[in-house]
Amino acid sequence: RNAPGIVAEGDLYPEVITLESGVASLPQIHHALVGMGKGKYLLRNGIEYTLRRGLVIAPGASLVITGDEVSSLKLSQDYNGIIVNAGKLYAVDSEIIGWNEKNNAPADFTYEERYQ
Secondary structure, three states: OOOOOEEEEOOOOOOEEEEOOEEEEHHHHHHHHHHOOOHHHEEEEOOEEEEOOEEEEOOOEEEEEEOOOOOEEEEEOOOOOEEEEOOEEEEEOOEEEEEEOOOOEEOOOOHHHHHO
């Protein structure tokens, strides 16, 4: 059974995680995704997380990221990890960073390189 308000959609690209309603933390989302067999979408290493799909925070939904639970949220450049926020996003004492998994380093991105 899916956790209330958390949906993993799609069998083909693009696949997204949608926080439809309520308040959730990354540990809660990770737990729900593992329960759905989609744990690869949000990897966990201790209190570091790597988002490997799009995460949509819908109107009426809130994502809370605190340093006690999450030291960093890495948005995977290799797997299109992005956050689309139409609701509320709270990040306290934590970092959100673009991440290149192949190089195990912060993402180095320029528009010219990616879209020409």
